[in-house]
Each structure stands twice: as C-alpha cells, then as structure tokens.
Amino acid sequence: MDRLLLKNRAAIPFDDLPKISYQALGDIAVGCLCAALRPVALFGVPEERHAESVRIVALFADDAQGTLAVTSVSAQRGATVPSLTPSIPAFHLFERQLWEEFGIVPEGHPWLKPVRYPHDGHPPRRIEEGYRYFAMKGEESHEVAVGPVHAGVIEPGHFRFLCDGERVNHLEIQLGYQHRGVERLFREGPLAAKSTLAESVSGDAAVAHATAYAGLVEALGDTVIPRRASVIRAIGLELERAGIHLGDLSALCNDIGYLPGTQLFAVMRTDIINTSLVLCGSRFGRGLLTPGGVNYDIDEKKKERIIATVRRIRDNAGLLAASIFDNQSVLARFEKTGSVDTATARAVGLVGPAGRASGLTCDIRLTHPTDAYADHPFMKTILQNGEGKAAVSGDVYARAFVRHQEIQDSLRYILELLERLDAARDGIIAPVAPPRPDMIAFSLTEGWRGETLHAAVTGGDGGTRRYYIKDASFHNWFGLALAVRDNGVSDFPLCNKSFNLSYCGFDL
Amino acid sequence: MVFRLLRARWRHGSQAVPDPTTAMPDPMFRGFPDIAKEGAPSAEMIAACPGAALTVNPVAIDLGKCHLCGSCARAANSPIRLTNRHHLGQTRRDALIVTAGTSFEEYHARAEKGRDEIRRLFGRSLKLRSVSAAGCNACEMELNATTNANFDMLRYGIDIVASPRHADAVIVTGPVSANMADALEDTWNATPAPKLLVLMGACAISGGLFAASPALDRRFFKDHAPDIYIPGCPPHPLTVVNAILHYLGRENGR
Numbered sequence: 001m002d003r004l005l006l007k008n009r010a011a012i013p014f015d016d017l018p019k020i021s022y023q024a025l026g027d028i029a030v031g032c033l034c035a036a037l038r039p040v041a042l043f044g045v046p047e048e049r050h051a052e053s054v055r056i057v058a059l060f061a062d063d064a065q066g067t068l069a070v071t072s073v074s075a076q077r078g079a080t081v082p083s084l085t086p087s088i089p090a091f092h093l094f095e096r097q098l099w100e101e102f103g104i105v106p107e108g109h110p111w112l113k114p115v116r117y118p119h120d121g122h123p124p125r126r127i128e129e130g131y132r133y134f135a136m137k138g139e140e141s142h143e144v145a146v147g148p149v150h151a152g153v154i155e156p157g158h159f160r161f162l163c164d165g166e167r168v169n170h171l172e173i174q175l176g177y178q179h180r181g182v183e184r185l186f187r188e189g190p191l192a193a194k195s196t197l198a199e200s201v202s203g204d205a206a207v208a209h210a211t212a213y214a215g216l217v218e219a220l221g222d223t224v225i226p227r228r229a230s231v232i233r234a235i236g237l238e239l240e241r242a243g244i245h246l247g248d249l250s251a252l253c254n255d256i257g258y259l260p261g262t263q264l265f266a267v268m269r270t271d272i273i274n275t276s277l278v279l280c281g282s283r284f285g286r287g288l289l290t291p292g293g294v295n296y297d298i299d300e301k302k303k304e305r306i307i308a309t310v311r312r313i314r315d316n317a318g319l320l321a322a323s324i325f326d327n328q329s330v331l332a333r334f335e336k337t338g339s340v341d342t343a344t345a346r347a348v349g350l351v352g353p354a355g356r357a358s359g360l361t362c363d364i365r366l367t368h369p370t371d372a373y374a375d376h377p378f379m380k381t382i383l384q385n386g387e388g389k390a391a392v393s394g395d396v397y398a399r400a401f402v403r404h405q406e407i408q409d410s411l412r413y414i415l416e417l418l419e420r421l422d423a424a425r426d427g428i429i430a431p432v433a434p435p436r437p438d439m440i441a442f443s444l445t446e447g448w449r450g451e452t453l454h455a456a457v458t459g460g461d462g463g464t465r466r467y468y469i470k471d472a473s474f475h476n477w478f479g480l481a482l483a484v485r486d487n488g489v490s491d492f493p494l495c496n497k498s499f500n501l502s503y504c505g506f507d508l
Numbered sequence: 509m510v511f512r513l514l515r516a517r518w519r520h521g522s523q524a525v526p527d528p529t530t531a532m533p534d535p536m537f538r539g540f541p542d543i544a545k546e547g548a549p550s551a552e553m554i555a556a557c558p559g560a561a562l563t564v565n566p567v568a569i570d571l572g573k574c575h576l577c578g579s580c581a582r583a584a585n586s587p588i589r590l591t592n593r594h595h596l597g598q599t600r601r602d603a604l605i606v607t608a609g610t611s612f613e614e615y616h617a618r619a620e621k622g623r624d625e626i627r628r629l630f631g632r633s634l635k636l637r638s639v640s641a642a643g644c645n646a647c648e649m650e651l652n653a654t655t656n657a658n659f660d661m662l663r664y665g666i667d668i669v670a671s672p673r674h675a676d677a678v679i680v681t682g683p684v685s686a687n688m689a690d691a692l693e694d695t696w697n698a699t700p701a702p703k704l705l706v707l708m709g710a711c712a713i714s715g716g717l718f719a720a721s722p723a724l725d726r727r728f729f730k731d732h733a734p735d736i737y738i739p740g741c742p743p744h745p746l747t748v749v750n751a752i753l754h755y756l757g758r759e760n761g762r
Contacts, residue, residue, distance in 0.1 A: 117687055119723035127687045148691045151670035153638040153652045155645055156688055177687045178642045181723035188720075196558035196577050196741075197717050203646025203742065247649075260513055263657050267523040270658045274534065281536045281590075284646050286741070287577050295582060320516040504644050507685075 003028060003060075003071040008368035010068075011219040011441035014045075014457055017057065017072040022081040025058055025073055029088045037062055037069065038362065039349060040444070042094035044075075044102045045457050045466045052077050054102045059442060059455070063367040068442060075104055077122060083108040090349030093474060100125075116176035116507045120184070127176055134172050136162045141169070144489060148177045155503035159492075166488045171481045178507035186467035191456065192217050192291045192432050198454075199286045202471055202505030207233075207240040207285040208447025209469075209505075212454040215370065216443035217291040220458060221433035228424040229293030230371035231417050235306070236279060236288045238410040238417075241448035243272040245353075245403040245410075246317060248500050252400050253324070255494045256333040261324050268313050268320075275309045278302060293429035303418055314411040321404040334397035338483035338495035341394055348482065349475040352450015353406060354499050357391060357398035364446035376420055380409055399498040406448075437462045449473060449502065471505030525658055528749050529761040533592050537744065538576040540593035541569045545609040547587035553580045559716055559741075562588075571596060572604040572713040575741035594744050597751020598737045604713070621757045622704075622735065629702065630676050631756050633665040636706070637675035637699060641692050642718070643682030646742040647709040651681065653745040661749050664758065672696075677704035677735075683711040683718040686725035693728055704735040704755075708748065713737050 002020050006012065020028075031037040037060040047053035056073040075081065083106035084091040095106035097115045103122045106112070111134070117127040133143075141164050148156035156177040162170045182201055186194055198213035199206035211233055218225060246269040253261025273283040280288035280296040288294055298306070324330050340350065345358035355362050365378040391401035435458045445452045450472030457466040480499045484492055525531045533539070554562055561573035562580055569580075569588070581590045593612045598604050603618040621627065640648050654661040655668060669675050672695050684692060696705075710716035713734075718724055738751045753759055 119686065119721075128690055148688065149639055149695055153640070153648050153668055155640045155643065155648060156691065177685065177691065178640075178682075179685050179687050179723050180642045180683060180718045181721040182718075184723075185718065185721060193556060193558070196575050200644045200646075200717055200741075203644030204649060206646065260517060264516060264520055266656050267520055267658060270523070270653070270656065277534050278536055281538045281578060283650075283744070284742070286575075286646075287538070287579075295578070316516065316519055319512065319519070323513040323516055502645065504642065507642075507687075 003069040006068045006070060006442065007066070008068060008364070008442070008444045009215045009219045009370050011222070011436070011439045014438050014440045017055070017070065017440065019074055020071055022056070022073050022075070025071065026082065026084050026087070028058070028060065028069070028071065029084050029091065036064070039088065039090045039094070040068070040451070041453055041455065041468065041470050042091065042098070043455070043468045044098055044104070048459060048465065054104065056098065056104070057440070061368070063362060066368055068368070070442070078103040080105045080107050082106070085109050089347045090475065093478070114176065116179050118179055119181055131174065133160045134162065134170065136169060138164065140165050157503050161489055161492070163489055166490070168484045168487055168489055168492070171484045171492070173477055173481055175477070175503060175506050178504040180504070180508070182508040183467045183469060187464040191220070191435055191464050195290050196286070201469055201508070202502040203284060204244060205240065205447045205449055205452065205471070205502065205505065207236045207288065208445055208449070208452045209454070210289040211237055212443045212445040212452045214289050214291045215445065216441055216454045216456055217432065217435065219441040219443060220435035220439055220456065222436070223292060223430060223432050225293045225371070225430050226424070226426040226428060227375065228421065228426055229428045229430070230375070231421055231424055232294045232296070232298055232428065233289060234372035235298070235414050235417050236276065236285045237445070237447070238414050239272060239276050239279070240285050242313070242407045242410045243269050243276065244448045244500070245407045246272060248497060249400060249403055251497045252396070252494065255497055256330060258324070258327070258330055261320065264320050265317070268317055271309055271313055275306055278305055290429065292432040293427070297428050298421060303421065307415065307418060310411045310414050314408060317404070317407050325401060325404070331397065333494065334400055335395060337396045337491050338487055338498060339393065339395040340479055340483050342392070344482055345394065345479065348478050350479045351475055352446070352448075352472045353402045354399060354476050354479055355450065357402045358394035359392035362451065364444050364451055368444055372417060376416065378413055381405070396494055396498045435462055435464070447472060449500070450476065469508055471502050473501040473506045476501050477506060523657055524660055527761060528659055528746055529753065529759065531746055533594055533744055533746065535592050537592040537594065538578050538590040540591050540596060540612045540615065541574070541581070541606055542589045542591050542612070543567060543569065543606060543608040543610070544587040547585065549580060549587065550583065553583045553586065556580070556583070559710055559714070567608040568605050570605045570714070571739040572601060572737065573710055573716065573719070574739065575710050575716065577741070594747045595750045595754070596739045596743070596747050597754055598739070599735065599755065601737065604737055604739055619754055622755045626702065626704070627757045630704070631758065634752065634756065635667055635669045635674055635676045636679045637672045637677070637695065638668055638679050638681065639692050639695050641680055641682040641688040642685035643709065643711060647681035647711070650742040650745050651679065651708060651748065654748050659745045659749060664749075664753060664761065666749070666752055672698040673700065675699050675703070677706055679706040679708055680712045681708045683715045683724050684726050684728060685723055689725035689728060696728070696732065705732055706736040706738065706752070707734045708738045708743055710739060710741045713739060716741065
C-alpha cells in the first residue's frame with residue numbers, strides 16, 4: 001500500500017502511515033493531473049528520536065469519493081529530493097516550505113524562495129536582508145513596489161508589480177510580515193485549551209478556524225459532540241460566510257466607485273455580524289466554539305431574532321444584487337477583469353469561492369461533510385447569470401457573483417438549520433477526552449475563503465509534536481498573482497478584493 | 509432599473525447610530541468585567557485564561573491582556589461577570605488592571621484626557637494612520653467599521669488616512685512580529701510631530717496570546733510611550749470611537 005484512505009476528521013496511529021520514496025510520491029501526484037486527486041497538504045514532522053530526520057506527510061483529497069489519501073516520506077534535513085512542482089504546480093509552495101523549515105532541497109523547483117521567513121527556519125533568514133525579486137528587462141518595463149504597510153487599514157505584505165507601461169506582466173507577492181509563530185504556540189500546553197488561539201489564526205475567519213481546530217481535537221480524543229452543538233456551529237459558520245461576502249461585495253462596489261452598493265452591502269454586513277454578537281457575544285463569532293461543542297445555546301428569543309434578520313437580509317441582498325449584476329457600468333469593470341481559467345485554477349490548486357468562480361467544484365461542505373453538514377446536506381442553488389449560465393468565467397464578475405450566490409445559500413441553510421434545532425435537544429457540550437498519544441489527525445472545514453485544514457501529530461506523552469495549519473489563502477495568493485497578469489495596475493485593488501485573502505492565515 | 513435600486517435603498521432607511529457616545533452594544537456583548545469581592549477564581553479558571561490576564565493575588569483582570577473570551581465568567585461559581593459596558597479606553601497601562609470590587613465608574617474615571625496643546629491641535633480634526641503589525645484582521649476590520657455608515661467616526665472629524673505624512677496619530681494593531689518591527693518604526697518616524705500613539709487590542713497592548721512567542725519584536729514600545737490604550741479582542745467600534753473622543757475631551761461628542 002502506498003497510501004491510506006481516510007475520511008475527513010479521522011485520526012490514525014502515526015506509525016500506520018505508509019512510507020514511500022519521494023519519487024513514488026510523485027507517481028501519486030501524477031494522479032492529480034487527471035483530476036482524480038487534489039493535493040491538500042505536504043508538511044514535515046520532525047521525528048521524535050532523530051533530530052535530523054523529518055517525516056514528510058502528504059495529504060490528497062478525492063472529491064468524487066469523499067475520501068482523503070495520506071502517505072509519507074522519510075527524509076533527512078538538508079537532503080535533496082526531485083521537485084514535483086514542474087509537473088504539478090500546486091506543489092510549488094509546499095516544497096518551498098519544506099526547504100524553508102527543514103532545508104530539504106527540491107531539485108528542479110522553478111523558483112525556490114522563502115515562504116514566510118519563520119522565526120525557526122533552517123537556516124534562519126531575515127526578512128530585512130531582502131530577496132532578489134524576479135526581474136524583467138525592456139524599454140518600457142518598470143516595477144511598482146507596494147507595502148508592507150498599505151494605504152488602507154489592511155494587513156501587511158509586499159507586492160512587486162512587473163509592468164510594461166500600465167499593463168502588469170507579473171505580480172510577485174512576498175509575505176511573512178505577519179508571522180507570529182502560531183503553529184508553535186499550538187504545541188505548547190494542553191491542545192484542548194487553544195480555542196482563542198484558533199480564532200486568532202485569521203480573525204476574519206474565526207469560526208472557520210475554530211471549527212477545524214475543534215474537529216481536530218475531537219478526532220484525536222474520539223469525542224462525539226451533541227447534534228445541537230453541531231447545528232449551532234454550522235449556523236455560526238454560515239453567518240460568518242454571509243457577513244464577509246456582504247462586506248466584500250461592498251468593498252468591490254467601492255473599488256469601482258459604485259457607492260449605493262458600497263453603503264448598502266456594508267450596512268447589511270453590520271446587521272449580520274451583529275447577529276453573531278446576539279448569538280455568542282462577539283461580532284466575529286469568537287467564543288462560540290469549544291472542543292466538545294459550543295459555549296452558547298440558541299433560545300426561542302435568539303432564534304426569532306436570527307430568523308427575522310436572516311430573512312430580511314436575504315431579501316434585501318437579493319434585490320440589491322439584482323440591480324448591480326445587470327448594471328452596465330458595474331459589468332464594464334467586473335467582466336473580463338482578473339481572469340483565471342479552469343485549467344490554471346486546477347493547476348495551482350485554487351480552493352473556495354475563487355476556485356468555484358473558475359469552474360472548480362471543490363467545497364468541503366459538499367464533498368467531505370461532517371457534523372451538521374452530514375446530517376442535513378447543504379444544497380447549492382446554482383443561480384443563473386444574465387445569460388442563463390452559472391458564473392464560472394473566473395473573472396471579478398464570477399467571483400462577485402459566486403459570493404452573491406453563497407450569501408443566498410448560506411442564509412437559506414441557516415433558516416433550515418434553525419428549524420432542526422427543536423429536534424436536537426441533546427445539550428450543547430460533551431466532555432472532551434484528551435488526545436490519544438502517537439496519532440495523526442486531519443480536520444477540513446469549508447470556511448468562507450475555502451478549504452481550511454488543521455492537522456496535528458501527538459507525541460508519546462499525549463503532547464503535540466506538530467501542529468499544521470493551511471488556510472485557503474495558502475493556494476489562492478498565487479491565483480491572485482496570475483489573475484492580475486495582462487490587467488492594468490489600477491485594477492489590482494479590484495482583483496485583490498475579489499479574492500480577499502488572508503495575510504496572517506498564510507504567515508501563521 | 510433605477511427604481512429597483514431606489515427600492516433597495518428605501519428599504520434600509522437610516523442605519524447610522526444616532527449618538528455613538530451613548531449607544532450600547534447588545535447585552536450579549538462581553539465588556540467590562542465585574543469582579544465580586546467575595547470568592548476567588550479557581551485554578552481551572554486561571555489555567556483556562558488564554559492571555560494569562562486573570563490573577564489570584566490580588567484577584568484582578570488585566571484588560572491589557574484579556575481577550576474578553578468569557579471563559580472565566582462561564583465557569584461554575586465564578587466571581588466574574590462580563591457586563592456590556594464598553595467604554596474601556598485608558599491612558600495609562602496600569603489603569604487597565606481591574607481588581608475585585610472595582611466598579612465600571614471607578615475604572616472609567618481613571619482615563620485621562622490629552623494635554624491642552626493636543627486637544628487644541630487635534631480636538632476638531634484627528635487623522636489616524638493604521639499599522640497592522642501581525643494583527644489577525646479582526647482589529648483591522650473593527651477599525652474600518654468605525655468609518656462605515658453605522659458608526660461614522662468622520663462626523664467628529666476623526667478619519668483614517670493613507671500616508672503617515674498626513675497623520676496626527678499612529679494606531680497599531682497586532683502584537684508586532686519581528687518581520688514588521690522595522691516597518692512600524694519607519695511609519696512612526698515618517699509621521700510628523702506632535703503625534704499620538706494609539707494601541708488597539710490586547711495583542712498590541714501586551715502581545716496578547718502571542719506574548720511568549722519568539723517571533724515577536726516589541727522593542728518599539730521601549731522607546732515610544734503609547735497615549736491611548738483600547739482593550740478588547742477585537743475592541744468594538746464604539747469602544748474605539750469613545751476612547752479617542754474621551755482623550756480629546758469630547759466625551760459628549762461635542
């Protein structure tokens with residue numbers, strides 16, 4: 001056996017991982033080319049007794065079967081392995097990360113460079129020392145450097161535009177400014193006490209990361225949460241999704257100077273996040289989740305308030321969207337701006353709404369459902385655009401339209417879940433068993449940005465040997481770089497907002 | 509087509525908070541901790557506090573470290589209750605520590621106002637430059653929300669600007685990663701004096717959850733003393749607006 005098949009949120013003994021060679025890993029990866037498998041993660045786990053040995057764990061998803069395939073490779077720090085990136089571009093960041101963290105050199109990698117300048121890199125590198133950006137020569141070619149501190153109230157990152165006049169040839173994105181050592185902090189102290197930290201991995205996707213984290217702790221301890229808790233978690237997650245999508249539609253309208261959309265979507269977002277506050281005391285859903293269940297129940301009064309707001313926003317957002325998506329001055333800016341075609345999206349491994357806007361079908365809620373999503377399947381309405389087709393054109397229009405569609409789907413699903421709440425009267429929290437020793441577990445959640453992975457390896461004493469997080473932004477930043485090619489520099493804010501990726505979720 | 513847009517607009521009416529200085533968040537909001545004089549926090553409550561904000565001797569919560577996550581208040585027989593009082597801004601670091609028996613009024617009375625020169629210069633117009641230094645985007649989104657149609661901080665002449673050259677104050681979010689230390693220093697140096705330093709959120713004030721992380725570099729605060737501390741995780745937009753208004757001597761909004 002060169003791989004083990006698992007379900008989402010499964011834990012297995014670490015020693016049960018198949019061991020193969022890096023070349024054999026390449027053979028499995030080639031399966032990605034025929035789209036049967038999708039690379040989800042590739043990360044190193046330092047071996048417990050041999051400081052110089054690293055176990056490279058690879059995780060793939062089979063979206064059609066709803067299974068995950070896991071395998072591993074043993075390597076030494078500083079070893080050289082044949083790079084998989086030339087054949088499967090989606091591996092480019094994973095291999096850069098292995099090189100940065102463990103000094104494992106992927107020979108033949110097309111552009112090996114730092115990922116996030118971590119505090120514990122091997123060898124350590126300093127962000128100030130700089131790195132030689134990809135350069136372009138030509139009579140009219142010039143570079144535009146932006147960041148790390150940006151003009152608005154935004155997280156830091158550096159963007160280097162290689163331009164030909166006004167046209168962007170390529171955008172190189174260098175992140176790492178937000179690196180806080182999050183994965184290391186997960187390893188210190190009891191794993192079950194890290195809810196607040198999980199919510200801070202990316203504060204705009206607090207419920208998504210808290211869901212992935214709590215699912216992981218429950219998998220490691222074999223804890224089953226009450227059905228009522230799983231329903232409330234899903235309500236929190238969908239409120240978060242609807243709130244952010246409304247805010248992003250507002251920001252997209254702002255970037256094209258369409259002010260009615262800016263203001264009205266923004267006040268609807270306020271309404272939705274204030275509903276999260278009613279649910280759990282935080283506009284960002286913080287404090288809602290805990291391993292074992294949720295901290296706050298939904299009583300009849302809360303239920304009525306949530307239903308009233310959700311119905312109102314569903315109708316008002318639908319009405320406003322209808323007047324935006326057939327407005328010529330809006331369409332002129334949204335359509336054919338920042339396009340990523342399906343083949344490119346698949347090659348670089350786009351996930352979430354950005355992937356779906358480019359025609360990919362990935363959605364953990366549908367393909368690898370757990371908890372409430374397994375009990376009460378999430379159904380998608382494929383809304384039609386003006387031409388009677390689903391928006392899969394991969395441009396800003398498609399990403400905006402997919403957001404609009406997901407707002408409607410999420411709000412409808414919240415109403416369905418609230419109806420099921422009465423039938424689930426089994427409490428909101430279950431006792432959490434401590435993590436079993438020497439296990440590895442994976443927990444995938446569909447956050448509003450897309451696939452959110454938390455994985456952990458426990459040690460012989462039940463402590464945490466490795467904690468690994470992959471935010472949806474990990475794949476999607478490169479999608480943004482590709483989207484702005486051949487667009488005007490001034491359309492960058494529009495493209496950027498249509499993705500709205502996380503800096504801190506990437507930098508960790 | 510335009511009629512549909514007008515209909516969409518009409519349905520929303522006016523969404524502006526009429527008076528941000530008196531508005532209260534929903535009773536569910538977790539704000540000022542009310543600590544009873546009787547009873548002490550249990551060892552479990554101390555261990556569960558993610559920011560190590562809760563102490564036993566003396567019984568106190570340091571709002572510079574507290575994430576208002578509510579875990580201590582939810583514990584059985586807890587002497588702590590989180591109220592929805594949200595005017596939490598302070599001007600001294602030690603004033604953020606709430607001991608048992610401290611009332612919200614006592615806490616709020618500790619907040620000082622800026623000196624006369626500052627109030628004269630910035631009282632009617634204060635421009636903020638935001639630096640996110642490893643913030644998780646929750647503080648950043650709440651800072652953005654202060655300028656939206658609901659909270660509309662611009663009505664007081666307080667705005668966020670795109671360049672440090674245009675700014676009267678630097679507002680820092682996040683625990684300051686080593687990788688952002690230089691950029692923060694550069695932004696501060698590029699801001700013309702006189703200038704204010706405002707810290708927003710538990711991470712900026714104390715390092716928060718990340719205080720023990722070797723990936724931080726907080727030496728900036730050794731050289732530069734903050735003028736306003738705005739606690740929370742993230743602070744509510746109303747907390748931000750009122751902390752600044754209070755400092756400018758405009759706590760009634762006038």
